[in-house]
Amino acid sequence: MTFTREDAPWWTGAVVYQIYPRSFQDSDGDGVGDLRGVLQRVDHLAWLGVDVVWFSPLYRSPQDDNGYDISDYQDVDPVFGTLDDLDEVVAALHARGIKVVMDLVVNHTSDEHPWFVESRSSVDSPKRDWYWWRPARAGMTPGTPGAEPTNWGSFFSGPAWELDEATGEYYLHLFSRKQPDLNWENPQVREAVHAMMRWWLDRGVDGFRMDVINLISKHVDEHGGLSDAPAGDGRLAPQGSGSTNGPRLHEFLQEMHREVFAGRRDGLLLVGETPGATVDDAVLFSDPARGELDMIFTFEHVGLDHGPGGKFDPVPLDLRELKATMARWQTGLQDVGWNALYWDNHDQPRVVSRFGDDGAYRRESATMLATVLHLHRGTPYVYQGEELGMTNAGFTSLDDYRDIESLRHVHDARAGGHVSDEQLLAGLAAASRDNARTPVQWDAGPHAGFTTGEPWLPVTANHTHVNAEAERADPASVLHHYRRLHALRHEDEVVRLGDFTLLLPDHPHVYAFTRALGDDALLVLGNFSGEEQRAEVGDGWGERVLGNVPDPAVVRDGVVILAPWEALVLRRA
Numbered sequence: 001m002t003f004t005r006e007d008a009p010w011w012t013g014a015v016v017y018q019i020y021p022r023s024f025q026d027s028d029g030d031g032v033g034d035l036r037g038v039l040q041r042v043d044h045l046a047w048l049g050v051d052v053v054w055f056s057p058l059y060r061s062p063q064d065d066n067g068y069d070i071s072d073y074q075d076v077d078p079v080f081g082t083l084d085d086l087d088e089v090v091a092a093l094h095a096r097g098i099k100v101v102m103d104l105v106v107n108h109t110s111d112e113h114p115w116f117v118e119s120r121s122s123v124d125s126p127k128r129d130w131y132w133w134r135p136a137r138a139g140m141t142p143g144t145p146g147a148e149p150t151n152w153g154s155f156f157s158g159p160a161w162e163l164d165e166a167t168g169e170y171y172l173h174l175f176s177r178k179q180p181d182l183n184w185e186n187p188q189v190r191e192a193v194h195a196m197m198r199w200w201l202d203r204g205v206d207g208f209r210m211d212v213i214n215l216i217s218k219h220v221d222e223h224g225g226l227s228d229a230p231a232g233d234g235r236l237a238p239q240g241s242g243s244t245n246g247p248r249l250h251e252f253l254q255e256m257h258r259e260v261f262a263g264r265r266d267g268l269l270l271v272g273e274t275p276g277a278t279v280d281d282a283v284l285f286s287d288p289a290r291g292e293l294d295m296i297f298t299f300e301h302v303g304l305d306h307g308p309g310g311k312f313d314p315v316p317l318d319l320r321e322l323k324a325t326m327a328r329w330q331t332g333l334q335d336v337g338w339n340a341l342y343w344d345n346h347d348q349p350r351v352v353s354r355f356g357d358d359g360a361y362r363r364e365s366a367t368m369l370a371t372v373l374h375l376h377r378g379t380p381y382v383y384q385g386e387e388l389g390m391t392n393a394g395f396t397s398l399d400d401y402r403d404i405e406s407l408r409h410v411h412d413a414r415a416g417g418h419v420s421d422e423q424l425l426a427g428l429a430a431a432s433r434d435n436a437r438t439p440v441q442w443d444a445g446p447h448a449g450f451t452t453g454e455p456w457l458p459v460t461a462n463h464t465h466v467n468a469e470a471e472r473a474d475p476a477s478v479l480h481h482y483r484r485l486h487a488l489r490h491e492d493e494v495v496r497l498g499d500f501t502l503l504l505p506d507h508p509h510v511y512a513f514t515r516a517l518g519d520d521a522l523l524v525l526g527n528f529s530g531e532e533q534r535a536e537v538g539d540g541w542g543e544r545v546l547g548n549v550p551d552p553a554v555v556r557d558g559v560v561i562l563a564p565w566e567a568l569v570l571r572r573a
Contacts, residue, residue: 002335003497011269011294012338013496014051015374015486016101016381020346021058021080022066023439024384026451033439033450035081038089041442044468046096048387048479049486052269053093054101054209056346058086062112064178065404066437068103068211069110073196090204099206101269106193107215108179115192116180123167130189131180132172132218134161134226142168146235151228152243153236157408172226174215174243176404181243184216184252185224194259201260207269210293213253214274214281217246244276250284253292271340272296279332286337295340295379301325302348305355312409312427317355319528323505327513330377330500339378343369344386349435353392357530357565362389362466364565367481367548371567372511372526374485377500382482385440388471389478392435393460398425402457406432443469481548488546494520503537510535510562521572525553527562535560542573 003012025037035058045053057067060075067077076083090100109116119127134149136142148161149170161170162177172181182189197208219242220226229241253272261268272285274296285293304321307313333339343351352358356365366389374380395401398410398421406428413419428434434457441463442449448463460466471477489495498515509529515522523541527533538558546569553560553568562568 005493005497008497009266009294011052011379013489014269014379015049015489016052016054016269016379017045017048017050018054018056018345018381018383020056020384020437022056022456023437023450025440025442026453026455029451029453030079031451031453031455032079034079035076035085035089039085039092042089042092042096042098045093045098047483049483049490050098050382052099052101052206054381055103057103057105059105062110062178064110065176068105069108069112069176069179070105071110071112071114074199087203094204099267099269100204101207101209101271102200102205103211104197104208104213105211106182107212108173108175108181111178111180115182119180120164120167120171123169129186130183132183132226133164133167133169134172135169136163142170150226150242151231151235151237152226152241153234153239155239156405157412159236172218174212174240181218182216184248185218185220190252190255191259194256197256197260201264201268206267207271210270210272212275213272213293214245214249214277214296215240215243217249217252218243219246240276245274245281250290250292253285254290257291270294275299279329282329282333282339283337286333295338297340297342297345298329300329302343311431312424314427314430319508319511320506322355323502323511326376327500327502327505330502334377334499339376340381341373341376341378342381342383343373344383344436345381346383346436347433348383349431350390350392351386352389353435354430355528358391361530361565362391363476363478364548364563366478368526368528368565368567370478370482370485371546371548371569372524374489375495375513375515375522375524375569377498377515380485380489383436385436387479387482388441388466388468390438390441390466391460391462392429393432393438393458394462395429395434395458396425398428400458401428401432401434403433403437406434441467443467476550484546492522492545493517494522498522504535507533507535509533512537519572523568523570523572525560525562525566525568525570527564527566530564532564533562535562540573541570543571545569545571 021033024033025041026033027036058076058080059070060072060077061067061070119131136147140147143163148159152160154160155175160174163170173179229237231237270293272293282296285296305314305317307315351369352366438460439450439455444464447455448459471479494515494517498517501514503512510533511526513524536559541555548567549563553562
């Protein structure tokens with residue numbers, strides 16, 4: 001269905017802000033962000049004009065994967081505070097009209113979760129079938145190379161199976177070996193997850209961002225067996241093989257909808273992280289009539305600069321590919337479903353360093369990228385520090401990195417002996433998840449005002465001039481531009497609901513499209529280069545709605561000359 005002004009859900013006009021708690025604000029000087037720190041910054045979020053805060057995991061965790069390995073779904077990790085602290089933060093955000101979304105990580109738990117501790121205690125454990133336990137491949141000795149039950153690869157490199165010496169069987173882990181996958185085929189697992197979700201809603205949260213939710217249904221045969229997947233040139237099948245978009249996925253999501261959200265759906269936000277999902281998948285996930293999710297995160301546009309060797313082998317972005325990808329998702333969900341819009345998150349490098357110019361044109365390229373993204377049809381997600389134009393970390397040593405994915409990549413690459421440390425450092429500098437995890441830059445003081453202690457991850461050196469305090473004082477800053485974008489989404493029905501039409505698909509440097517609702521229309525232009533660019537856009541464009549340079553371009557005889565990294569939004573005359 002196409003949403004109208006009368007029936008469009010509240011989230012079509014909302015902006016979501018993601019907090020990665022470890023790096024947001026530290027209140028006690030231990031170098032790690034916490035909930036009391038969030039309380040110090042709620043007025044920043046209200047002033048910025050965001051409608052929802054999504055918290056990356058706050059749950060009790062051994063922190064093997066920075067909280068995405070959960071040992072207790074119904075408690076807060078002491079490094080972040082207490083449940084009472086969280087209740088206070090939720091109340092403070094609600095008092096400012098901001099909803100709260102929790103990260104839901106239920107494809108896997110920590111291996112220290114009581115469920116898994118019980119599951120691995122014995123092959124006869126009542127919870128043995130809560131996880132994926134399998135014997136070694138027929139005819140092979142457990143622990144020998146290739147003896148794993150299937151050839152599935154882990155997202156964090158290596159096999160997706162770990163041998164448990166005590167019971168002589170393997171357990172499945174699509175991510176770290178300390179993140180065993182739950183067996184959603186078991187109805188007791190689903191019931192336990194549903195009960196936990198209801199507990200959080202009863203506590204006052206307003207929805208969930210569901211981590212890798214399209215991996216919960218594995219490809220099992222009629223006997224519950226798991227099979228090898230095509231491996232291409234390697235011994236291991238690609239990441240997610242045998243587990244992406246499994247046969248019972250939509251059944252599981254619809255059951256969740258009935259069991260958890262029935263009777264209180266309208267005020268909630270449900271977004272799924274779905275690696276490998278296509279536009280057709282997204283229509284199924286986000287069709288309101290199906291009762292599954294509101295929207296999903298696509299990964300297609302953030303994979304366009306991955307080279308033959310993967311994310312740590314980056315190649316220059318071809319803007320024409322980016323436009324084609326984004327437009328396919330826009331048009332594919334124009335009649336049914338909804339888009340989640342993002343450049344940055346805790347897993348992606350900073351967009352101004354990735355697709356922009358984080359040097360001489362940092363402000364211009366950051367505001368251009370923001371304008372292009374936020375003027376698409378969908379709900380925009382802002383990752384902490386993105387509103388400041390924060391850049392990649394700029395680390396000069398492999399020893400500065402903390403992220404498990406990055407460290408595993410370095411280990412495996414060194415073991416293979418095919419790359420130098422200089423090449424490894426270049427790959428991490430471009431693509432490591434730590435680029436997004438450096439502390440938020442609040443001021444020019446020591447450690448950017450994030451902590452009075454030693455930060456868990458080094459602060460980016462440019463915090464002396466890229467920081468919230470300095471940008472709040474500058475009306476032309478990245479921060480003020482994000483605030484204007486948020487206000488425009490709240491005020492303009494064309495931005496909220498207008499149809500999308502791509503223009504100039506073959507232009508190598510200019511991103512151009514229109515948004516139209518009835519007789520009203522906007523023209524959106526972004527120059528993805530450090531040179532002036534000429535674009536033929538036709539006549540009939542009048543009022544300047546938004547821009548990012550002091551002397552904005554104008555349309556003359558249907559042509560516009562855009563300054564380096566210029567963004568321009570015009571209304572139909």
